[in-house]
Amino acid sequence: MTSSPNTPFRFRDLPPEIRNKVYRTLLCTFKPRPDPETPKKIETLLHYESAHDEIDTAILRTNKTTYREAYDVMIKTNRFVKVTSVRGLPVRLLLQSLWCPVVTSDKSAVERFRGHVLAIHLDCAAPYRPSPTNYHRMISEPCTLLILCRDLDIFCNAIMDGDAHVRSFSETVRININVGPVLDNLVSGRDPTSFEEFFSTTNQKKLLAPLRSILRGFKSIKVQGHVDHDLARTVQMEIEQDQWSDPQQILADFASAKEKGYTLFQQRKFGYGCLVWQDAAVDIDKIRASSSWPNLVKHANENFVPQLAALYFLIRLNIAHIKITEMQDLRQRYTAGIMAEDALKSATQSLQQDYWKEGFKHRPSVQHLAKLRYRFAMCIRLEGEPGSEDQALRHIEKALQFQPGDPAILKEKDNIMAWIQRGS
CATH class of the missing domain: 1.25.40.10 (Tetratricopeptide repeat domain)
Structure with a gap:
């Protein structure tokens, strides 16, 4: 039986595993991580490294059923992390200097998006003292970013460089880690079951692994959200440990x-x-x-x-x-x-x-x-x-x-x- 060229392609008749492969191809294809050995020009340090490649979100606008399937695959595969900071912290400089890939630094786009699996907010215990130079004001501007969970290790290594740029950075910065904010941001009427299952204790540990293995010496840490209480307390204690003791x-x-x-x-x-x-x-x-x-x-x-x-x-x-x-x-x-x-x-x-x-x-x-x-x-x-x-x-x-x-x-x-x- 031959198909007519005017017959619409019935995407939903495809097996679920094929549909999921399509979703991953369209929504989860990002650039490879940057090579840390690649020489960096001074001018590149003034801009974020983009994580974008060939992402096409049009499929999210087809129908509600496809949207729910595609959205689940996109969130669980990419594992987006929202990063925010207050004025006075050189987060921009730290991330740019290590070429941490950023999905978007458009504040309005980040705020509209509700599908992040972690939210990390960096605050400052000491009052902000603006620097007289335009450059230092620029790098100390507040940040609102979206990064991928795969790049959390680069993010953590960048934050660990804070003391090299700001005196007593690790003593004054406050880090708030919120696990599973996507569960709080689900649209009304949406079944949260699949996401609740995603945030199992096993996956919580995977999401938090870079933070607990790299961050050290930060004395004001809070881990909250959809996270096991004992795990949250352990992560806080690990991050508060001195990095250097011998x-x-x-x-x-x-x-x-x-x-x-x-x-x-x-x-x-x-x-x-x-x-x-x-x-x-x-x-x-x-x-x-x-x-x-x-x-x-x-x-x-x-x-x-x-x-x-x-x-x-x-x-x-x-x-x-x-x-x-x-x-x-x-x-x-x-x-x-x-x-x-x-x-x-x-x-x-x-x-x-x-x-x-x-x-x-x-x-x-x-x-x-x-x-x-x-x-x-x-x-x-x-x-x-x-x-x-x-x-x-x-x-x-x-x-x-x-x-x-x-x-x-x-x-x-x-x-x-x-x-x-x-x-x-």
Whole structure:
């Protein structure tokens, strides 16, 4: 029997498993997760990574029966997570820096959509103090986003970076995790049975797994909604645990990172070595700014802070060395200069009284102080800003006070003097 071309296709006559496959193809096809090793351009950090691919929601508008089937498949497969934050938290910056895929950042679209399986709200216990710069105001704007549950680990890792950007972030932020809000948002008359079954204790654990395995050191956590009471309490306790508690392991990890970077440097893999050092430096910044730090200092032996301070200072000096070398290439001079200057300023700041703990001041060797001043001078000269010649000269003369007669320092002084003469 041949079918007429004018005969409508009877979609609902297809077996349920075929219809579900169609729903998944139309409503659950998103881009693959971004490769974390892909180099990121500075301008890309100002925008969210889109999770969209070929999503077609037209099938949701066919009829009520198809809508219910398709909606169930869409929600249970994609497992959307609503993320909101208040003004003053750098959530935008944190998610963009790790390329966390976002389904939509359109607030009105997110608010209209009621099919999220988790809702995560980040509040701030301390009052918001607006930054004077437009950039910092932008990254601290409130966020209302929709992400996929598959990307919750990226979200959690981004939030764990908060202490590296905002002092005492983990101590001041409040995180409210609401499980199963889709059950509260079902349209009137809709049978909730299938969704209630979906939020079994087993699935609750799966949904919360990234949060409970990655988030640490946040002291104000609330897990509520359609969640087992004992599970909610366990998740709260796990997230409140200090992320860092073993001083000797911390020292061993960062000493290993320092040596790994040096090995890569010797192998002339300068970029990879620098990345290892940068990650280590950021992690030390996070530890010092985290809620774990006071307990670490209190319970560690007297060598912990001096040894960590020494590692940090040398790692920052090493980063500056790599970036100053990159500044020799005009194509890299601007971005490498920014990173070199940041590394040198961080190293200098770490020498301040009470920076690491009250009553302590890290005092490097004269050789390392000479390197700090020498690299400051070279960085300033390569940046070539008019009017900064005297600053470069002061740094190089200070380096010579620490290391009189050092050939490299003397050569750099000649370079700076030639720069001054060209400008006169």
